Amino acid sequence: MPFAAEEMRLDLLQCPCPDVGAGARQCVAEVRVRPHALHRLGLHPDQPTARVTGPPPPAWWHAEAERFAARRRG
Numbered sequence: 001m002p003f004a005a006e007e008m009r010l011d012l013l014q015c016p017c018p019d020v021g022a023g024a025r026q027c028v029a030e031v032r033v034r035p036h037a038l039h040r041l042g043l044h045p046d047q048p049t050a051r052v053t054g055p056p057p058p059a060w061w062h063a064e065a066e067r068f069a070a071r072r073r074g
Contacts, residue, residue: 007037 009032017026038044 008033
């Protein structure tokens with residue numbers, strides 16, 4: 001693991017799920033990592049590589065990636 005235990009925090013939450021119906025619950029996992037730990041790995045938002053630098057790939061690229069993933073799964 002690239003992070004020490006004191007550099008990260010994991011919260012597990014259970015909250016109402018309004019999309020399903022009355023009484024339904026959903027679970028949410030929230031992971032927080034201290035900024036200095038992200039910076040060490042080159043993932044801090046102040047670094048230029050953390051920003052979008054150009055247009056997104058064309059739609060066919062995404063479709064082909066989905067087809068490739070489906071072939072790998074089954």
